[in-house]
Amino acid sequence: DTLQTVLDRGELIVGTGSSNPPWHFTDNGQTVGFDADIGHILAQGLFNDPSKVRFVNQSSDARIPNLLTNKVDISCQGMTVTAARAQQVAFTVPYYREGVGLLMLKGSDYADYDALKAAGSDITVAVLQNVYAEEMVHQALPEAEVDQYESQNLIYQALNSRRANAVATDLSTLKWYMKNNAGRYIDAGYSWNPQSYACAVSPDDQRWLNFVNTTLEEAMYGVEFQRYADAFEQWFGERPPAPQTGFPAEMR
Amino acid sequence: MTPIVEVRDLHKRFGELEVLKGIDFTVAEGEVVSIIGASGSGKTTLLRCLNLLEEFHRGDVLIGGEAIGYHLRRGQRVRIGEREVARQRAMTGMVFQAFNLFPHMSALDNVTLGLTKVRGMPRPQAVELADHWLDRVGMLKRRDHRPSQLSGGQQQRVAIARAIAMSPKVMLFDEATSALDPERVGEVLETIRSLAQEGMTMVLVTHEMRFARDVSDKVVFMEDGRIAEQGPPQRLFLNPESPRLQAFLKTSSF
Amino acid sequence: MTPIVEVRDLHKRFGELEVLKGIDFTVAEGEVVSIIGASGSGKTTLLRCLNLLEEFHRGDVLIGGEAIGYHLRRGQRVRIGEREVARQRAMTGMVFQAFNLFPHMSALDNVTLGLTKVRGMPRPQAVELADHWLDRVGMLKRRDHRPSQLSGGQQQRVAIARAIAMSPKVMLFDEATSALDPERVGEVLETIRSLAQEGMTMVLVTHEMRFARDVSDKVVFMEDGRIAEQGPPQRLFLNPESPRLQAFLKTSSF
Amino acid sequence: MDWTYFFNEVVNNRDALLHGTAITFAVSLIAILTGTVLGIVIGIAVTYGNKPLRWPARLYIDIIRGTPVLVLVLATFYVSAAVGLNFNAFQAGALALTLFCASHVGEILRGALQSLSRGQIEAGRAIGLTFDGIFRYILFPQALRYALPTWITAAVEMVKASTLLSVIGVAELLLTTQQIISNNFLNMQFYLLAGVIYFLIDFAIEQVGRFIGRRLDQPTRRTV
Amino acid sequence: MNYHFNFAPILEQWPLLLSGIGLGLLLALVSIAIGSVLGLVVAFASRAPSRWLRSLAFTWISILRNLPILVIVLFLFFGMPQLGLSLDKITSFVVALSLYASAYMAEVFRGGLLSVPQGLVEAGQAIGLTSLRIKRYIVLPIMFRNALPAFGNNFISLFKDTSLAATIAVPELTFYARKINSETFRVIEVWLVASLLYIVCCYAITLVLRAMEKRLVLEKA
Numbered sequence A: 001d002t003l004q005t006v007l008d009r010g011e012l013i014v015g016t017g018s019s020n021p022p023w024h025f026t027d028n029g030q031t032v033g034f035d036a037d038i039g040h041i042l043a044q045g046l047f048n049d050p051s052k053v054r055f056v057n058q059s060s061d062a063r064i065p066n067l068l069t070n071k072v073d074i075s076c077q078g079m080t081v082t083a084a085r086a087q088q089v090a091f092t093v094p095y096y097r098e099g100v101g102l103l104m105l106k107g108s109d110y111a112d113y114d115a116l117k118a119a120g121s122d123i124t125v126a127v128l129q130n131v132y133a134e135e136m137v138h139q140a141l142p143e144a145e146v147d148q149y150e151s152q153n154l155i156y157q158a159l160n161s162r163r164a165n166a167v168a169t170d171l172s173t174l175k176w177y178m179k180n181n182a183g184r185y186i187d188a189g190y191s192w193n194p195q196s197y198a199c200a201v202s203p204d205d206q207r208w209l210n211f212v213n214t215t216l217e218e219a220m221y222g223v224e225f226q227r228y229a230d231a232f233e234q235w236f237g238e239r240p241p242a243p244q245t246g247f248p249a250e251m252r
Numbered sequence B, C: 001m002t003p004i005v006e007v008r009d010l011h012k013r014f015g016e017l018e019v020l021k022g023i024d025f026t027v028a029e030g031e032v033v034s035i036i037g038a039s040g041s042g043k044t045t046l047l048r049c050l051n052l053l054e055e056f057h058r059g060d061v062l063i064g065g066e067a068i069g070y071h072l073r074r075g076q077r078v079r080i081g082e083r084e085v086a087r088q089r090a091m092t093g094m095v096f097q098a099f100n101l102f103p104h105m106s107a108l109d110n111v112t113l114g115l116t117k118v119r120g121m122p123r124p125q126a127v128e129l130a131d132h133w134l135d136r137v138g139m140l141k142r143r144d145h146r147p148s149q150l151s152g153g154q155q156q157r158v159a160i161a162r163a164i165a166m167s168p169k170v171m172l173f174d175e176a177t178s179a180l181d182p183e184r185v186g187e188v189l190e191t192i193r194s195l196a197q198e199g200m201t202m203v204l205v206t207h208e209m210r211f212a213r214d215v216s217d218k219v220v221f222m223e224d225g226r227i228a229e230q231g232p233p234q235r236l237f238l239n240p241e242s243p244r245l246q247a248f249l250k251t252s253s254f
Numbered sequence D: 001m002d003w004t005y006f007f008n009e010v011v012n013n014r015d016a017l018l019h020g021t022a023i024t025f026a027v028s029l030i031a032i033l034t035g036t037v038l039g040i041v042i043g044i045a046v047t048y049g050n051k052p053l054r055w056p057a058r059l060y061i062d063i064i065r066g067t068p069v070l071v072l073v074l075a076t077f078y079v080s081a082a083v084g085l086n087f088n089a090f091q092a093g094a095l096a097l098t099l100f101c102a103s104h105v106g107e108i109l110r111g112a113l114q115s116l117s118r119g120q121i122e123a124g125r126a127i128g129l130t131f132d133g134i135f136r137y138i139l140f141p142q143a144l145r146y147a148l149p150t151w152i153t154a155a156v157e158m159v160k161a162s163t164l165l166s167v168i169g170v171a172e173l174l175l176t177t178q179q180i181i182s183n184n185f186l187n188m189q190f191y192l193l194a195g196v197i198y199f200l201i202d203f204a205i206e207q208v209g210r211f212i213g214r215r216l217d218q219p220t221r222r223t224v
Numbered sequence E: 001m002n003y004h005f006n007f008a009p010i011l012e013q014w015p016l017l018l019s020g021i022g023l024g025l026l027l028a029l030v031s032i033a034i035g036s037v038l039g040l041v042v043a044f045a046s047r048a049p050s051r052w053l054r055s056l057a058f059t060w061i062s063i064l065r066n067l068p069i070l071v072i073v074l075f076l077f078f079g080m081p082q083l084g085l086s087l088d089k090i091t092s093f094v095v096a097l098s099l100y101a102s103a104y105m106a107e108v109f110r111g112g113l114l115s116v117p118q119g120l121v122e123a124g125q126a127i128g129l130t131s132l133r134i135k136r137y138i139v140l141p142i143m144f145r146n147a148l149p150a151f152g153n154n155f156i157s158l159f160k161d162t163s164l165a166a167t168i169a170v171p172e173l174t175f176y177a178r179k180i181n182s183e184t185f186r187v188i189e190v191w192l193v194a195s196l197l198y199i200v201c202c203y204a205i206t207l208v209l210r211a212m213e214k215r216l217v218l219e220k221a
């Protein structure tokens, strides 16, 4: 019974990574990021003290094994929910909906997504090298030139040196960049390729899963919204839509 | 008869070192002059001055009556321009100790290069002339060989053809045989001898005393940048006047 | 007196080419033997067999009574191991035409290397011995010079000291003077001569006929891989029997 | 151009730049040292080895020298993981550069050894040295002298090649520069700065090589 | 290791691999052509009578030889637009490689020039050729022939350096190798095939150059 074990221990053990801002990265020796804040929200729910959490650094392919061997109580590490994975672990409710967006330089020749699309093959989009990269960009901008680079770094250099008119990248990364370079970039205002990020716990522990789900839902739609929204704003540079009173809209 | 080569009070200095200290001599048309002397006495330098491969700083060199290398402008000696130098060089034909054939060209092309590029001769005519001279030096059969495919003696004969094909007024030979294997020396000397017999004007720097004696009309003995003695070979070799020449002849092999 | 060197029916082949076709000769203690013969007759190859720088495929070479290069195992000739070969090589001292001094070492170190690394002598003792031999060949004053700072003749004298310092039973010289400038030949020959006079056993391959005549106790004339004639120098040089030797001596300079 | 901003950024990022330079030094040094040791073995095998030794060594040299360093770096990084070797980027990169350096050194040593005259080997034999002794006392010390200037050029090559590790995420000087650029967008200035630093390092190595090359009295080559 | 090799998914992509090699060769060829012309100018400058020209030439060589080629590539591609010079990726890469090549070619040609004996120049003078013609008919042809082996080595180096074009999204062999790698995850096979293709190409280039050398290089007389 994980919930009892955690309560007895007086500390929550969260598995996460260390090198992927804004999700989880190290700053002055502390693990920080949106994933880390989800851990703090859970600790608040467990002990009424958000600091009672310990982060275990794990590589992304250790996410599932560490759960199954009880090395961690929960993995919160930007994990995309897929049916195949759900057969091995239990996913919590999603706490973020990831997608792909287009980042542009402020004051560039094209105002927004529609302008990019209208420009047809005149524009170049920089993207991280990947098999599906070209196809993925063409879903949004069917005629654009696609330049594939080897690292995140080079993509942004391409944009900044105006080698590319836009960068196609994860929404979260896009927002993080915009937040950290206020006034430099704009979002073209179009996103596609949705996928859900959720924490995962060991299967067969319904009570623990229920607890985590409840805590997360109340953070997103209920009493703890303030905490969730602050974290969201800190890492993504904007506030999530506030829950409305009356009918619980998420049930719609 | 005006001389083909006339050297007057020629001085040449390398930096501090004065190598030619006032040379006077003439070569008449059809004459063969040998220059002998100890190593370092200035023979090569003198020959190179005649061909303008070295500048000289005092005196005159006249080839066919024309002063070479310099002209007077407002009483000053002025070095002439490059095209003029090139033209004047072609008045003499030079044969080097190290052959200096162009290694990337056949024997034939070595000879035609000057004819087509300097004389401006059309190629068929140049080839005809080159063939004539290659035949004369006995190298016609090897006209399409590269220098690397020829023996030293054969290379030197091609080099002679290359020089003489330009119809120079005078041929200059700088120890043309001393880089050769002993058994190759004869063929080159033979070639030179036959040119001499046909009346070609020549100046030879040589260490082959016997050859110098047999072939020359005049022998010039140089000693430390000066001409110590000159005259017909019979007199010079049999009755050398200066003790220096006597000593020199004693150490030379015949 | 048992001979220092005994060669019996020595055959040596390079691929198809048989270079030594059955050589028999002996060198007694203190004897000086010169090997003469035309170029390509096999002199160098014979000498190199004595030093095991070449393998031979038939016959025996005994140095100080010990068969070198091979031993018999179950009636089969078997090449001996590397350490054994090295030990046997040190029984003879070889002086090469091209000196082959180690260019990165001083004259002294060239001599001490074998003493310390092969003989296992402590360095002070090796230096003392090396100095002794360098002095003997007149090179003590240059002991700290590199080969590149020495003339050819000086290098060869160091090479002689290097070989003899190992106290070989016999010294082998392969045209020790033919890579030298004419004016340097004398100093090396003088060194060899004085070693001969002190009773060193030596085998010399040489083209210096006069020297061979003066210094040798026995002269061996080789012709096409065989010994055509051998005997005391007076007889060989004054009354050659074979027409081949007569012809050879005629073309050689004394 | 706003140079004050640039200088401020240089000062702000000095620790990162120093760290990157240190990584560049470290990885180059590892590659040069271990690569040299390995390369010496390979060079000896190629020059004096018997067939079963010579062939693999020759093949090694030809294969590594026929492959672009970038491909070598990428291949080492990905393949080492695929065969279950748990190298991080730094280790994989250092390994790739080491392999590269070894092939260079092997080839350099072969050239140097082969330029030594056979006569010296024979002279060594004649005084009774075994091959071991001949190599230790005669061949190797001379080969070192010949090879030293080229070896130092190879060291410069290693420093230059270390930039390729940026591609697999080793935070050496170039990647550090790129990271800084991604924050301040001073592409030109910071690439220029990186270029200057690389130039200074390489130029210094080159000058040291020149100096040593002049100091060493080169043994005269003989072809007898 | 019981790894099951499967080359099919990689070899299926042969048109990509081939086009990658083709582009690499083309980049190398164009770069060495431009680099040679520049290098020749620098080589002559390095032997010019003017002291100023000479030190300019040596500075040029020294700077370019001591810079990592990747830094030059990135500087030109990402840095130069800041100065308003925005060449497209292929042009920009060719410029980088040509500059780099020019330093090496300058050294090659310098060596080649030094290897032309002064006696040949004098022989040309003696038959009355002007200095321009001596350069054209004697010095340059001999220099080129002497420089050919070093030229070949440089060409192979440059061909290998074209792999760096992948970093600025130029689709040559390394670029496609990475792409196929991320698609098939046949890591070992991908890199084996890529290396092999490079090695084979280098070897083929060597053979062609050897054949040329055999015809052109001058044996010692």
Ligand SMILES: Nc1ncnc2c1ncn2[C@@H]1O[C@H](COP(=O)(O)OP(=O)(O)OP(=O)(O)O)[C@@H](O)[C@H]1O
Pocket (backbone or CB within 6 Å): B014, B017, B019, B037, B038, B039, B040, B041, B042, B043, B044, B045, B046
């Ligand atoms: N380019 C030069 N620079 C300086 N000194 C030179 C140069 N060429 C020749 N000399 C010097 O000029 C002197 C005469 O040299 P030259 O070559 O004319 O002599 P030579 O009589 O031809 O001798 P040899 O018989 O040895 O060929 C010598 O002392 C030589 O060292």
Ligand SMILES: Nc1ncnc2c1ncn2[C@@H]1O[C@H](COP(=O)(O)OP(=O)(O)OP(=O)(O)O)[C@@H](O)[C@H]1O
Pocket (backbone or CB within 6 Å): C014, C017, C019, C037, C038, C039, C040, C041, C042, C043, C044, C045, C046
């Ligand atoms: N390593 C070798 N491989 C093949 N043939 C060789 C080798 N060494 C020598 N020969 C041949 O063996 C023959 C004898 O050579 P050797 O050097 O013993 O002659 P030599 O009498 O010393 O001649 P020289 O007076 O020219 O030195 C020659 O025909 C030579 O070409």
Ligand SMILES: [Mg+2]
Pocket (backbone or CB within 6 Å): B043, B044, B045, B175
């Ligand atoms: Mg002379």
Ligand SMILES: [Mg+2]
Pocket (backbone or CB within 6 Å): C043, C044, C045, C175
């Ligand atoms: Mg011999």
